Amino acid sequence: MKLAGKVAIITGGSRGIGKATAKLFVKEGANVTITSKDPKRLQDAVKEIGNVFSVSGDIRNESDVQNVVKETLEKFGKIDILVNNAGIFPHVKPLHKILEKEWNEVIDVNLTGQFRFTKAVIPHMEKNGGCIINVSSDAGLKAFENFEADAYTASKGALVLLTKAWAIEYAKWKIRVNCVCPGMVETDMTKPYLSTESDRDMAISEHPIGRIGTPEDVAKAILYFASDDSSWVTGAVLPLDGGMAAR
Numbered sequence: 001m002k003l004a005g006k007v008a009i010i011t012g013g014s015r016g017i018g019k020a021t022a023k024l025f026v027k028e029g030a031n032v033t034i035t036s037k038d039p040k041r042l043q044d045a046v047k048e049i050g051n052v053f054s055v056s057g058d059i060r061n062e063s064d065v066q067n068v069v070k071e072t073l074e075k076f077g078k079i080d081i082l083v084n085n086a087g088i089f090p091h092v093k094p095l096h097k098i099l100e101k102e103w104n105e106v107i108d109v110n111l112t113g114q115f116r117f118t119k120a121v122i123p124h125m126e127k128n129g130g131c132i133i134n135v136s137s138d139a140g141l142k143a144f145e146n147f148e149a150d151a152y153t154a155s156k157g158a159l160v161l162l163t164k165a166w167a168i169e170y171a172k173w174k175i176r177v178n179c180v181c182p183g184m185v186e187t188d189m190t191k192p193y194l195s196t197e198s199d200r201d202m203a204i205s206e207h208p209i210g211r212i213g214t215p216e217d218v219a220k221a222i223l224y225f226a227s228d229d230s231s232w233v234t235g236a237v238l239p240l241d242g243g244m245a246a247r
Ligand SMILES: NC(=O)c1ccc[n+]([C@@H]2O[C@H](COP(=O)([O-])OP(=O)(O)OC[C@H]3O[C@@H](n4cnc5c(N)ncnc54)[C@H](OP(=O)(O)O)[C@@H]3O)[C@@H](O)[C@H]2O)c1
Pocket: 011, 012, 013, 014, 015, 016, 017, 018, 035, 036, 037, 038, 039, 041, 042, 057, 058, 059, 060, 085, 086, 087, 088, 109, 135, 136, 137, 138, 181, 182, 183, 184, 185, 186, 187, 188, 189, 190
């Protein structure tokens, strides 16, 4: 087991990539806290995963974030791993039509939320080190025609560079910080863009390997960054996209 005795917090653990990561981490021996906003969906995930601790909270609220960390420490006594995964995707529209309120909400969840969690766990990693894995996106690596999700692009691009900045900043405390950049993964987030056969064919055609991703594809890479298999890796940014970013 690659994570025996480790304690992990996974944000956005109620669904999609976060839930698949929680399942894999539990299988690999970790004590896992999943957190997300909707308590009912979070409870459903707990039932499905089994043997997982949960604390609901809104990542936009600093005291909710601190409460997740506090309850995890009370339950397990330490934090070794943080997976910054929670995220939202905005209504697609050109930049000049985005309301400032819409822009701010995406930045608040996808970027400031990751700042809040990282800030809250770092002091607890000072003594024994730790691993932080940021879930960015191919949209944080390159621009896509007709993507029209500018606040999302800004949040994900910032996470790529913050991964490197935090890796350098906290190497002295043996905290490793790495980042995964998925292409299109089949989850609730992408459902609206995969509803017809032709949408699906178009999405597949953008990925040279000939398929879109599964949440498990991403979970396996997050496990690599969370485990000692990557003990010499920090500040790395890994596209997981069937070759899309290589085009
Ligand atoms: N799917 C893709 O194609 C894809 C591609 C690249 C990157 N990503 C990134 O991967 C991550 C996970 O995406 P996914 O596809 O698994 O999405 P998803 O199925 O929509 O799940 C999103 C998760 O984030 C949580 N969340 C959203 N707003 C929150 C808030 N204000 N406070 C706390 N939790 C909140 C949700 O909780 P609730 O259930 O409570 O709403 C849910 O657990 C995101 O950062 C996304 O940007 C996804």
